[in-house]
Amino acid sequence: MVLVVVDHDHGQLDELSLQALTLGRQLAGDLGQPLEAVVVGEDGRAGAAGLGEYGVATAHLAVHPGLSDYAPLATARAAQQLAAQTGATVVLAAGSPRGNEVMAHLGAVTDLPVAADCLAIRPGDPTSVTRARWGGSLIEEATVHATTTLATVAAHAVPAEPGGATTTTVTDFSPELSDADLLVQARPAPEQEASGSVSLADAKVVISGGRGVGSAEGFAPLEELAGLLGGAVGCSRVVTGNGWRPHSEQVGQTGTKIAPDLYVACGISGATQHIAGCRNAKTMIVINDDPEAPIMGYADYAVIGDLKKILPAVIDEVKKAQA
Amino acid sequence: MDVLVCIKRVPAGGGKFVLTEDEQDIETARLGFAISPHEEVAVEEAVRLVEAHGGSVTVLTLGTPESEEQIREQMAIGADRGILLETDGQEWDPQATASAIADAINADESPFDLVLMGNESADASGYQVGIRVAHALGRPVVTGVKAITVADGRVTCERPTTSAREVYEVPLPAVVTVLDGLNVPRYPSVPGRIRAKKKPIERSTPERPEPRLEKTRLMVPQSEGKQAKVLGTGPEAAPAVVEVLKQIGVV
Ligand SMILES: Cc1cc2nc3c(=O)[nH]c(=O)nc-3n(C[C@H](O)[C@H](O)[C@H](O)COP(=O)(O)OP(=O)(O)OC[C@H]3O[C@@H](n4cnc5c(N)ncnc54)[C@H](O)[C@@H]3O)c2cc1C
Ligand SMILES: Nc1ncnc2c1ncn2[C@@H]1O[C@H](COP(=O)(O)O)[C@@H](O)[C@H]1O
Numbered sequence: 001m002v003l004v005v006v007d008h009d010h011g012q013l014d015e016l017s018l019q020a021l022t023l024g025r026q027l028a029g030d031l032g033q034p035l036e037a038v039v040v041g042e043d044g045r046a047g048a049a050g051l052g053e054y055g056v057a058t059a060h061l062a063v064h065p066g067l068s069d070y071a072p073l074a075t076a077r078a079a080q081q082l083a084a085q086t087g088a089t090v091v092l093a094a095g096s097p098r099g100n101e102v103m104a105h106l107g108a109v110t111d112l113p114v115a116a117d118c119l120a121i122r123p124g125d126p127t128s129v130t131r132a133r134w135g136g137s138l139i140e141e142a143t144v145h146a147t148t149t150l151a152t153v154a155a156h157a158v159p160a161e162p163g164g165a166t167t168t169t170v171t172d173f174s175p176e177l178s179d180a181d182l183l184v185q186a187r188p189a190p191e192q193e194a195s196g197s198v199s200l201a202d203a204k205v206v207i208s209g210g211r212g213v214g215s216a217e218g219f220a221p222l223e224e225l226a227g228l229l230g231g232a233v234g235c236s237r238v239v240t241g242n243g244w245r246p247h248s249e250q251v252g253q254t255g256t257k258i259a260p261d262l263y264v265a266c267g268i269s270g271a272t273q274h275i276a277g278c279r280n281a282k283t284m285i286v287i288n289d290d291p292e293a294p295i296m297g298y299a300d301y302a303v304i305g306d307l308k309k310i311l312p313a314v315i316d317e318v319k320k321a322q323a
Numbered sequence: 324m325d326v327l328v329c330i331k332r333v334p335a336g337g338g339k340f341v342l343t344e345d346e347q348d349i350e351t352a353r354l355g356f357a358i359s360p361h362e363e364v365a366v367e368e369a370v371r372l373v374e375a376h377g378g379s380v381t382v383l384t385l386g387t388p389e390s391e392e393q394i395r396e397q398m399a400i401g402a403d404r405g406i407l408l409e410t411d412g413q414e415w416d417p418q419a420t421a422s423a424i425a426d427a428i429n430a431d432e433s434p435f436d437l438v439l440m441g442n443e444s445a446d447a448s449g450y451q452v453g454i455r456v457a458h459a460l461g462r463p464v465v466t467g468v469k470a471i472t473v474a475d476g477r478v479t480c481e482r483p484t485t486s487a488r489e490v491y492e493v494p495l496p497a498v499v500t501v502l503d504g505l506n507v508p509r510y511p512s513v514p515g516r517i518r519a520k521k522k523p524i525e526r527s528t529p530e531r532p533e534p535r536l537e538k539t540r541l542m543v544p545q546s547e548g549k550q551a552k553v554l555g556t557g558p559e560a561a562p563a564v565v566e567v568l569k570q571i572g573v574v
Contacts, residue, residue, distance in 0.1 A: 009486065070489070072466070097467045097484075100443075104451035108458035113418060113535040116443075116450045128539070133448050138340050138349075139542040145535045152450075183463050189481060189488035201485065205573050229573050237360065240504065247469075247504025248483075253445070254360045254503035262573050271337020283571050285564065286551055294338065295551075301567055302551035303560040313558035317565040321574050 001086050002028040005079050005093040005102055006037045006044075006051065006059075013047045016094035018054060018160035020153040023121070024092045025055045025164055031123055033089065035164070036060065038082050038173075040075050041067055048170045055164025060173045067177075070098065071185040076105035078175040088148060090123065095154040103152050112146045117154040135253030135276035155257070156280070198232045200249055205231025206260045208251055208278070209239060212267015212288065212307055216244040221311040222266060228318050234258070234278075236268050252277035266307045270295025287311070324378040324436040324473070324495075326369040329424060329453075330362040330397060332390040333446045339543065346540040347414075349446075358393050360503035361441030367508035368471055368501065369439055370401035376473065379403045381433065385423050387412045391524060398519035399511035405524035406431070416534040417447070421455030423529045428460060437478065438498045442467050449536075457498035464498040465491040469505050 004024040007014040021037065028035040035055050039048040040062045048059040062078035079102070083091050091106065093099035095117045107114035115121075119139070120130040127144045132154050144151075200206065207226040209219055219233065226233050234251045235244070251258060253276040263281035267288060268274060275298055278284070284299040287307045296302055303310055334349050335357035341350040369380040382397045383406040384390045394405035408423055415423070428435060438460075440453035450466075457464035468491075470481035479492045480499055511519075554563040568574040 009484075097442075097482075100450035101454065101466050104449075104454040105458075107418075107451060108421075108455045111418070113416065114449070114451055115536055117448060133446060133541075134340070135448065136544070138446075139544055141539045141542070143537040143539055145533075145537060180463075184465060184491055184493060186482075186489040186491060189490050229568070231573075237503075241507065243507050250504065262568070262571060269337065272339060273337060283567070284551075285554075285567065291553070297546070297551075298549055299551035300549065301564075302553050303555055303557075303564060304553060305557040305560075309558050310560065313561035314564050317561040318568065318574055321565050321569065 001033050001088045002031065002035050002090045002092065003079065003083055003086065003088040004035070004037050005075065005091070005099065006039050006047070007094060007096065007098050008039065008044045008047050011043045011047055013050070014094060014096065015160060016096045016099065016155050019156070019158055020092045020094045020099065021051070021054045021056070022161050022163070023153045023158050024090070027090055027121060027123060031089065034058070036086065038062060038079055040078055045170060049168055052166045052168035053162040055166060056168050057166050059168050059170050061170050062173050062175050064175055064177055066182040069186045071182055072098070072101045073105050073184060074175070074177050074181045075102045076109060077177055077181050078173070079106055080109055081175050082173065083148065090121070090149045090151070093152050095152040095157070099152045103150055107150050110148070112148060112150050113144055115142060115144055115149070115151040118151045119154050119157045121149065121151055123149065135273065136279070137253070137272040137276050198230065200232045200234055200251070200256050201258060203232035203258070204260055205229040205262045206234045206251070206258060207231055207264045207266070208234035208236070208268060209266045210236040210268030211238040213239065213244070218308070219245060221315060225264070225311060225315055225318065228315065228322065231260070231262070236274050265295055265299065266311065268295055269293050270298055324372065324376050325381070325433045326372055326378065326437045326439060327381045327383055327428065327435040328362065328365045328369050328397070328402070328439045330358045330366065330382055330384050330393055331444050331446070332356050332358065332384060332386045332393045333444070339546070342541055342543060346542070347538070348541070356389070356392060359441045359445035361443065361501055363508045364503055364505040365439040365441060365501050366397045366400060366402060367506050371506065372437070372473060379433070381406060381435070383424065383427060384408070385415060385420055386410055394524055395519045396511065398522045399515040400509055401515070404522060407524050407526045409526055409528045410531065413531060414534065414538050415531055416536040417449040417451045417455060418535055419532050421452045421459060424452070425456050425459035426529065427527070428456070434496060436495045437473070440498065440500045442500045442502050453498055453500035460498070462496050462498050463493040464500070465493060466500040468499050468501045471499060471501070471505070
């Protein structure tokens with residue numbers, strides 16, 4: 001049996017979990033085994049019932065009086081108990097913060113290896129995987145020495161595709177949980193600032209600045225251009241390290257990974273760790289005074305020269321075009 | 324309070340990775356070394372906590388003898404002592420790494436009220452050593468944290484989600500894995516660097532168990548072979564830029 005841990009946000013199914021489910025369905029097909037899912041929490045019931053669209057015949061709904069919100073270890077315990085009950089040979093989760101966290105707990109409590117951020121899984125004796133390192137800038141092939149394979153599926157390694165349509169039976173299941181399993185449980189932060197601006201992760205247009213912008217004040221034209229195009233401002237780690245912009249705007253391996261329609265990189269050299277966050281942009285335009293900057297090898301268009309002179313001219317042209 | 328921070332020496336540099344002939348490692352002949360930004364902010368946070376509450380900061384790494392360089396760098400910003408678990412440079416899988424770290428913590432005279440780790444290592448990015456260490460020690464663990472407050476023997480952690488923020492509160496001793504952006508690390512001062520040279524490092528050589536997640540080879544992802552089309556030089560290129568913006572429908 002292939003068991004997939006499907007995450008949800010107060011009932012809303014998680015896109016990356018559906019991607020993991022899609023890979024899980026392919027694996028189950030190759031192995032000639034059924035595909036099952038585990039969903040945690042009463043508010044996941046409707047979502048669980050809809051998983052037939054993805055080929056899940058049985059969805060286990062883990063409910064427990066001590067569970068009110070996301071609890072990583074409790075989720076891992078539910079998966080552990082189900083996997084043992086059903087004899088799962090593969091347990092998958094999303095390559096998301098929560099998916100990776102739950103799977104690491106499952107690996108710890110079962111003393112099994114976990115392969116995080118897999119791009120491909122080849123079941124066999126032994127099983128082998130292809131996985132992302134360095135935020136996807138490097139790929140690793142690895143052997144998993146274990147009878148049960150625990151893995152997470154890298155974000156966007158496969159698109160979430162419905163298939164193998166069937167009717168799902170939702171079976172309620174009450175995991176045995178100790179106080180320690182329930183100790184770490186999320187609660188919402190008290191005041192959630194509702195910022196009116198477009199968030200970096202969702203923005204269709206991102207105007208991003210690096211060391212070449214030179215100062216915090218230097219970001220004014222980037223903000224203006226982002227405003228004109230309905231986009232958000234991004235930046236490199238040199239910029240957050242200098243305190244010019246908040247870390248929530250950092251793009252890259254240890255920042256946010258984005259896939260906007262347009263990414264404009266101003267005064268950014270194109271380090272692999274930066275590219276790890278923006279390689280999925282549909283179109284990339286570079287403004288840089290160095291025609292040899294590595295970022296030229298990742299971009300579609302470039303303007304060579306001083307961004308302090310070029311950006312104001314671009315802003316004027318955009319205003320003319322929008323007038 | 325006594326804080327332990329686990330750091331890992333990795334190749335630094337932003338160029339495309341070049342692999343060794345046997346495809347087992349990154350060619351590092353021309354590269355410097357660093358630690359993950361997640362681990363840099365972990366050390367900075369530990370130093371701030373100890374400045375506020377008293378105590379000590381220890382940094383621990385499992386790596387080659389050359390990892391002393393990374394320990395000394397963190398001592399220059401305020402860590403008091405180092406633990407170096409020496410390896411011969413072979414890869415240690417997450418389970419082996421976590422059990423060596425847990426053994427070292429158990430063997431130490433300090434109980435370490437708080438163990439800080441990166442959410443994921445820069446190179447292996449397994450997202451699990453911190454969680455495995457917590458289980459081995461029987462302590463609670465919160466991951467992916469971007470704000471920490473310690474008060475009354477408890478640690479409160481905030482973690483960002485795609486849409487909002489979550490709060491976790493656990494009793495000490497605990498393990499917390501953190502994210503870049505937790506703080507802006509200070510630069511080492513010259514006196515800091517001088518003091519770092521004299522701080523103590525304890526060394527031991529744990530035995531590497533057989534890997535259960537065994538790296539067989541590395542590959543550099545196929546690049547799309549892009550080369551940017553130059554639209555022009557200087558402000559005169561602005562109309563050409565706006566042409567592109569129109570083509571892709573953002574103007
Ligand atoms: C484990 C790890 C994780 C990391 N994670 C991230 C991450 O998430 N995000 C990230 O960004 N970095 C990350 N880094 C850092 C990364 O390696 C680079 O150091 C960083 O991205 C460089 O930032 P930059 O391009 O702004 O600066 P630089 O590399 O200094 O580039 C500045 C560029 O600006 C150009 N320039 C200068 N002046 C002008 C001007 N007036 N007009 C036009 N162009 C000009 C220069 O030609 C140059 O190309 C990470 C590093 C490590 C080791
Ligand atoms: N070799 C190591 N030495 C010390 N700490 C490590 C080592 N490997 C991993 N860690 C710690 O565990 C975190 C998560 O690593 P990983 O599970 O590999 O993504 C890292 O950010 C470090 O804090």
